Amino acid sequence: MQVTGGVAPSIDWKKMTELNVERTKHLMAEAGIDGLLVATIDNWRYLTGLPLYYCIQWFVSNFAVLTQKMAFPLLMPLEGPVRQMKTLAPWFTDVVPLPRAGASDALSPAIPGPWIDTISGVLRNLHLASGTIALDPGLPFYLKDGLARTLPHAAFIPGGDLLRKARLIKNEEEIKAIRAACAIDEIAMDRGLRAVKEGKTELEIAGIVDYVFRTYGAENSAANPFVGAGDHPFLGYLTPSNKVIRNGELVRIDIGCAYGGYYSDFSRSVAVGRPDREMERVYEIVKEGLCRASAAVRPGVMNHDLYIVCDQTMREMSDGRYGIDWWFLGHGLGVGIHEDPMIGREGSVEEFAIEEGMYFCLEPCITLPGKGMIGLEDDMVVTSDGVEILTRTEFCLTMA
């Protein structure tokens, strides 16, 4: 939650959480849900705004409950970070630290310990013992079974639909964090692309990306930075690797980072050495597909139509030779890296009418066997009458 003067306008974290809470409470009321329990790192972030360490152990480790009566959710964090949380966000008045659980819940693999009683005690105190409680769909089954046992009169329902709907539309404070993530990502992309050179390895480029993310204030990388040279990315899935980048190859960099918990995710491709004519032609095709689909984004357009615009543009430009060769064109982003709205083929992804405040990426990609991938991707946010592209790195096949 650091504000980096250079890339982030001042974000009002309290207001962000207030707006997220308000939206969630409104959706809860509509669905007749009395309480919501979140547990995973992304839903926790959405509902509390508070950072957690990005590590395997903390993907499901801190809990929060929201009811209609609350201005802010009640927190049930691990003991360790309580002090830091109270310092960062003094507006959380209800904090019930999870008991230390000497060797049970807090360790990996978890075995049932005192957390079930702590959580059910909190739910009972909030008068939810016979209420309808929506649960974070990432909640481990043994905790849900334990809650169902200790609160036999409560109705526990999956909270996935509720949380997906809540997270779908971003408020102005969330968009500020998103802009900052995109700005940091652009710097990493620029450094990474310019470092591509024959003889370097994918890992060396990825290391530069990691360095920029950290030094410019990103919390974590969205995944292992994807740096794929030549045929390597579609032969194996272990990207980046120590594969040496060779002259005549294409290198695709697809990277994302979190700022204040909100993710960016975009990609560019470059040629190593002088690109051949096929590379140049295909680059233009992918770029045009992306740009025309992006230009078609506005409130009211359907997600499936964006797929069609991109696919048809690419086919028209290549006499039918190249199109989108699978079901997928893009995905929503936010506190997660694969959210609604998914952008893809009808039948493969749920239909969405695009609305103001949605935030997603489009990522057409064509692979040239023996040469590599040309993948171009931008992040965009839907405005009242169109779209704003948030990732601005130039399209340049010869940037390396």
Added chain:
Amino acid sequence: MQGTHCGLYDVDWKALTTKNVERARACLGKKKIDALLVGTMENWRYLTGLPTNFTFAYAVANYAVLGTDEPLPRVLALDYIKDAMERLAPWYRPIVPLPFDGTREARQPMGAGLWPGLIADLCRSMGLDRGTIALDPGIPFPVKDALVAQLPGARFVNGGEILREARLVKNEQELTAIRNACQLAELGMRSGLDCIRVGAIEREVAGAIERTLRENGAENSLSVPFVLSGDHALLGYAYPSDKPFRSGELAIVDVGCSFGGYYSDFCRTVYLGKPDATVEKAYAAVLRAIEKGIDSCRPGRTNIDVFNAMNETLREATTGQYDLGWFGGHACGLGINEAPMIGSEDGVDSCQLEPGMFLCIEPGIQLAGKGLLCVEEGVVVTDGAPEVITRSSRDLSPLS
């Protein structure tokens, strides 16, 4: 699963998996359980040895079922990486693809769509539809509830204790992976310590560490490298910030990374400037404590003995000025905090130490106005003397 320019040891992944499976199967047999279903990144890794991309979006995105009749588990994996996995580990052919399109699993928050049906089909084909199946405790409740509906004749039990017992003692191949993770973390530590000077900022040092880890082939950093100085280190669970290092402060550098899914985790403290008598005395006491702690990591002793040895040494050396509270370390492996925890009798559950355990011993104290003083080492329990497998210099001055 790769290293560029440091002398990493070869790991036989098939042998590693075979040994892990044998151990898990023995634990299943003792409890008369027919099969084990895993879904979290770390338990999936334990049973399959296969890598995944490190991102919380895939925290539960691949599954495996270990039955009684076949030597290795059956694997279910994301459809677009399945072929690459089969090439990497042909002994798992055929891997059951888990489709991403047209399902609720492609998005966050993840829902249960097609996947439970595919898992149930596989269980049925393995003759488990009337069997007892232990479940990875991290499996989300919507998946478990759908499995119960799909396999009404099967009995599902919590597999947490089985997995914990299996993972408690590491085999030689696992220890080799851990040794590699320690070597990589040492490289990270060195590049971090080399950047610490008055005026440098915490994030710059953390970035240098992450870059080094990535370049040398660590799969991912354990978390954000904890590079925290002065009072910022005393806040607890803070992210490295743009705080500059100042004269007269302690800076802690706590680094870990994964090699093949297995984690290292160790820590050093340095002092900016010439340490005064107070700091030197406290540091000497912490070093004496960790040496006592390491020496106690022997079969027949308990985790609590290790803690007591450290705590008593520290109190004696500082005439009661400092103690460790309840915490002195943790076991580590595919998870970051595994059993046994190293702690006080009222803080942790007791556990007899056995050869093959990997413990991270970390006595730490707070020095008001100066920061946190902590040294952490990775220790393997053997039949004889404990083996310390993290070797970075413990010099209190950063640039020597």
